[in-house]
Amino acid sequence: MAEVIDRTDTSVRLDVFARSTLLTGSATLFDDVEQNFELLSLTSRALFFEAAFDIVGKALGYSSDVDVEKLMATVSSGVLATAPARAREEQSRILGLLGVSITPEGAFTLRIDDYVVSGFIEVELIELGSAFGSTRFAAGITHAIDVSKNVIAALLVIALTSQPLGGTVSVSGEAGTIFVCSINAPISGDMDRIIDDAISDLIFDGPQDQVPKSVWKARQLCLYRLGFNPGKIDGKYGRKTKAAERAFSKAFGDVHVNWSSKVFARFVLENSNSKYQRELSISEPKKERSRRR
Structure with missing residues (x-):
C-alpha cells in the first residue's frame, strides 16, 4: 500500500x-x-x-x-x-x-x-x-x-x-x-502517525530476498543517518550495506538487526540522529585537551 x-x-x-x-x-x-x-x-x-x-x-x-x-x-x-x-x-x-x-x-x-x-x-x-x-x-x-x-x-x-x-x-x-x-x-x-508511517515503510512482510528497492533505500538512509555508511543509496543489499548493519549492531551493544520488527524499526528511527551525537562527544574531549595544552 x-x-x-x-x-x-x-x-x-x-x-x-x-x-x-x-x-x-x-x-x-x-x-x-x-x-x-x-x-x-x-x-x-x-x-x-x-x-x-x-x-x-x-x-x-x-x-x-x-x-x-x-x-x-x-x-x-x-x-x-x-x-x-x-x-x-x-x-x-x-x-x-x-x-x-x-x-x-x-x-x-x-x-x-x-x-x-x-x-x-x-x-x-x-x-x-x-x-x-x-x-x-x-x-x-x-x-x-x-x-x-x-x-x-x-x-x-x-x-x-x-x-x-x-x-x-x-x-x-x-x-x-x-x-x-x-x-x-x-x-x-x-x-506518532509520522513515525508509524515511517516504520511501515521500513518493514516488509514477506521473504527478505523479495524486499523492494524502495524499502532498502529507506533502510540505507536510516543507516546513513545513524552514522554508518551503506555506500550509495541504491536499494541494493550489498557488501557496504551489510557492513553498515554490522557496525551499527556493534555500536549499539550487539543489537539484533531485524528489519521485519516494528520495535527494531522504531529504535532505528529514534536513534537516527545519533551520528551527530557521537561526532559531538568525540570533538568535545579533543577541544578540552587542546585547552590544557
Whole structure:
C-alpha cells in the first residue's frame, strides 16, 4: 500500500516548534530588535536546510558544486553579527544555487529532481529583554520517486529536535561571541502517525530476498543517518550495506538487526540522529585537551 501512496500527489506534513535564546557578552545586542530577529531567523533557516539537504540529498544521490556547509558559514561568521542584511543576501544566494526558492516571509520550495519539500519557516521574538524566540518549521513533502517520504519526514523531524542540530550555534563578531541556543523543540501535529508511517515503510512482510528497492533505500538512509555508511543509496543489499548493519549492531551493544520488527524499526528511527551525537562527544574531549595544552 505504501508504494501506491508514495506515487500519488499526497504529501506528508510536519510541524516542528523550536524555542531559542540568544546569549552574548555584549548587553547592547539585546536592545537591537532587528539584529536579534536576524540572528534567530538566519540560524533557523540554515539548520532546517542543512538537515533537509543531508537527508533528501543523500537519498537521491544529489551532488552540487555548492558546498551545503556554506549555509552554516553564513551564521557562524562575523558577517551575521556585524552586517545581518548582507548575511541574509549571501544565504539566499547559496540557497538559490542549491535549488531552493525562499521569500522574505519564509515561504520556501526545495526541489531536487521530482522530489519537493515546500512550506515555511516562521521566527518570532517573544521576550525581547532576554532575546527569547520561537521558530516554527512547517513543511509538506511530496515526491514521485521510490524513496519513502514518510521516512524522510520522520528523519527530518528527529534531526530538527536532536543535538547538536537543536543545540548551540556560535557567531563571532565585533561584540564578542554570540550563542544561539535551542532549549527545546516540541513537535506540533501527529508525531506518532509520522513515525508509524515511517516504520511501515521500513518493514516488509514477506521473504527478505523479495524486499523492494524502495524499502532498502529507506533502510540505507536510516543507516546513513545513524552514522554508518551503506555506500550509495541504491536499494541494493550489498557488501557496504551489510557492513553498515554490522557496525551499527556493534555500536549499539550487539543489537539484533531485524528489519521485519516494528520495535527494531522504531529504535532505528529514534536513534537516527545519533551520528551527530557521537561526532559531538568525540570533538568535545579533543577541544578540552587542546585547552590544557
